[in-house]
Amino acid sequence: MTMRWSVLLVCGCNQVLGLTPTRTDDARPAPKCVAGSLPSLYGQLHQLPLKYCNFYTPSFEAGIAVAECEDQLMSGPIDKRMSPLTLDAAPTRRERGTRLSAEGNRLLVPIFDSDLVQYEIAEYELQGNGTWASVGPATPYATILREFSAPSRAPDRRLVFQDYDNGLVLVELSDQSGSWREVTRYPVTEVGAMAKQLNDPNLTPDGLRLVFRSETILPDGHYVAAAIFYAERATLDERFANARVIDVAPHDVLYPYLTEDCGRLYFTALATVFYME
Amino acid sequence: MRWVVLLIASGCNQALGLTETQAIDAHPPPMCPRVGGVPTLYGALQQVPIRYCTHYTPSVDRSVALASRDVQTLVRGPLDHDVTEVPLVPPPTGNFTILPMPEGDRVLVNVASSVGISAASIEYTIGTDGAAHAGTQYPLAQTVALSRPSGGPNRRMVYEEPGTLVELGDTGAGFVEVRRYPLSELTTDASVHVNDASLSPDGLRLVFIAANGGTINTRVVYYTDRATTEDHFGPIHVLETAPSGVSHPYLTANCGRLYFSALDTVFYLE
Numbered sequence: 001m002t003m004r005w006s007v008l009l010v011c012g013c014n015q016v017l018g019l020t021p022t023r024t025d026d027a028r029p030a031p032k033c034v035a036g037s038l039p040s041l042y043g044q045l046h047q048l049p050l051k052y053c054n055f056y057t058p059s060f061e062a063g064i065a066v067a068e069c070e071d072q073l074m075s076g077p078i079d080k081r082m083s084p085l086t087l088d089a090a091p092t093r094r095e096r097g098t099r100l101s102a103e104g105n106r107l108l109v110p111i112f113d114s115d116l117v118q119y120e121i122a123e124y125e126l127q128g129n130g131t132w133a134s135v136g137p138a139t140p141y142a143t144i145l146r147e148f149s150a151p152s153r154a155p156d157r158r159l160v161f162q163d164y165d166n167g168l169v170l171v172e173l174s175d176q177s178g179s180w181r182e183v184t185r186y187p188v189t190e191v192g193a194m195a196k197q198l199n200d201p202n203l204t205p206d207g208l209r210l211v212f213r214s215e216t217i218l219p220d221g222h223y224v225a226a227a228i229f230y231a232e233r234a235t236l237d238e239r240f241a242n243a244r245v246i247d248v249a250p251h252d253v254l255y256p257y258l259t260e261d262c263g264r265l266y267f268t269a270l271a272t273v274f275y276m277e
Numbered sequence: 278m279r280w281v282v283l284l285i286a287s288g289c290n291q292a293l294g295l296t297e298t299q300a301i302d303a304h305p306p307p308m309c310p311r312v313g314g315v316p317t318l319y320g321a322l323q324q325v326p327i328r329y330c331t332h333y334t335p336s337v338d339r340s341v342a343l344a345s346r347d348v349q350t351l352v353r354g355p356l357d358h359d360v361t362e363v364p365l366v367p368p369p370t371g372n373f374t375i376l377p378m379p380e381g382d383r384v385l386v387n388v389a390s391s392v393g394i395s396a397a398s399i400e401y402t403i404g405t406d407g408a409a410h411a412g413t414q415y416p417l418a419q420t421v422a423l424s425r426p427s428g429g430p431n432r433r434m435v436y437e438e439p440g441t442l443v444e445l446g447d448t449g450a451g452f453v454e455v456r457r458y459p460l461s462e463l464t465t466d467a468s469v470h471v472n473d474a475s476l477s478p479d480g481l482r483l484v485f486i487a488a489n490g491g492t493i494n495t496r497v498v499y500y501t502d503r504a505t506t507e508d509h510f511g512p513i514h515v516l517e518t519a520p521s522g523v524s525h526p527y528l529t530a531n532c533g534r535l536y537f538s539a540l541d542t543v544f545y546l547e
Contacts (some may be wrong), residue, residue, distance in 0.1 A: 034320065043326070043328070043542075045542065047321065047322045049321075212331055251540070251541055252540070253540065268541075270520035270523065270539055270540065271521060271522075
């Protein structure tokens with residue numbers, strides 16, 4: 001009798017406190033990345049309470065996420081509503097594609113330097129009062145605006161972007177030398193034979209997994225305008241190759257972001273943000 | 278003592294799988310608006326766990342839903358749950374579209390004309406053997422993109438001939454044209470065309486997809502209604518809470534849910 005009352009009270013606490021329902025066993029195993037395998041996603045979509053947001057970048061280390069919603073930089077708890085964030089000494093010309101660092105304490109903001117006619121990465125650090133203060137000089141990285149990935153974790157942070165100048169290539173930068181420097185570039189055909197482009201590339205926080213969007217023809221002959229591809233590598237010194245389509249992911253979505261445990265894929269679609277587990 | 282009662286009540290909800298106890302109802306019960314109004318939908322998307330399906334159509338009694346998968350396969354399942362294939366016996370020939378009916382046990386197969394095949398609509402009814410069997414065949418003068426039909430009797434369908442909305446009614450001996458009127462009665466925007474249309478079970482509400490202001494990249498869900506099936510549909514409204522870029526919308530009988538296909542799956546919003 002006492003046990004029954006205890007169960008009811010525990011369930012009640014879940015309800016009152018908004019916790020996940022108590023289960024007798026976990027329905028699915030905990031997600032983990034398995035070398036050589038696609039991420040273990042089951043296809044269930046969850047909508048975030050956001051509208052008109054792109055570049056959704058969560059930091060599970062800090063518990064916050066950043067996105068651009070109708071050109072306004074926004075931040076908030078992961079998967080929750082967001083509010084505008086403030087940059088101290090805001091750049092005169094901020095471009096699309098601000099990203100949050102894996103640690104959640106830095107923003108990488110693409111800016112245009114009109115004097116030098118080049119695009120640069122400006123960094124901002126989270127302050128105790130919740131604002132973001134500029135740190136260090138901006139680093140030039142392109143002469144034509146390229147939307148870059150979320151940076152992987154320090155030290156030896158990496159980021160990637162697609163370059164069109166000399167054919168479609170994936171450009172990888174590292175900040176190991178104190179500022180962002182190109183460490184390698186390789187053509188789309190090397191990343192994956194089925195991929196035609198490297199749109200919206202993104203890295204996991206460990207820098208070992210790459211997701212991007214490309215048109216392709218699936219093995220069953222279906223043409224897909226935008227499939228989500230996945231590639232991996234064992235170390236940062238290796239190159240991404242053998243990219244494959246994440247077949248459970250929907251087509252025609254934007255800005256994929258894969259979590260470090262390969263258990264969630266965030267993306268923008270239908271004017272909102274989803275994650276798939 | 279009051280807290281103990283609340284905790285126990287919440288616990289019962291949890292144990293019995295009921296909806297969470299709330300201090301107030303978050304939304305009032307759904308209700309169709311007066312003629313000329315717009316259904317109240319709140320915008321949170323819920324996914325139906327199925328892939329590659331369109332024309333998702335819940336039955337009026339909410340027990341089952343029908344849909345087509347990969348265009349030409351009929352599927353059926355409990356409302357908002359997984360679906361299984363229902364064979365069409367005999368299978369239609371040529372290019373065809375499956376249009377579920379709100380009774381939940383029948384579909385209309387809209388066959389396009391091609392070499393040696395005349396345009397027609399064939400009614401299939403799901404039998405106790407789990408297959409859908411062909412019944413009455415209604416010839417059509419030409420290939421048209423029919424809407425999903427309303428419920429019977431007095432079943433209705435609509436389609437667009439360029440610039441004109443045509444309505445068909447089931448006489449019992451076949452579908453015949455009951456009226457036609459210019460789309461300009463519904464909108465002054467000449468770029469609006471009726472795609473993926475569906476009628477509500479009572480035939481009084483129509484939702485469809487069209488470009489918003491002629492911009493192909495912003496295909497939105499339009500809604501219009503009428504007081505009786507003898508009336509013309511009135512001015513169209515964009516369902517603002519529905520996302521753009523979706524297909525095959527379907528509004529439930531109580532106007533409380535809009536189902537649609539997107540991202541290779543099916544969603545509803547309430």
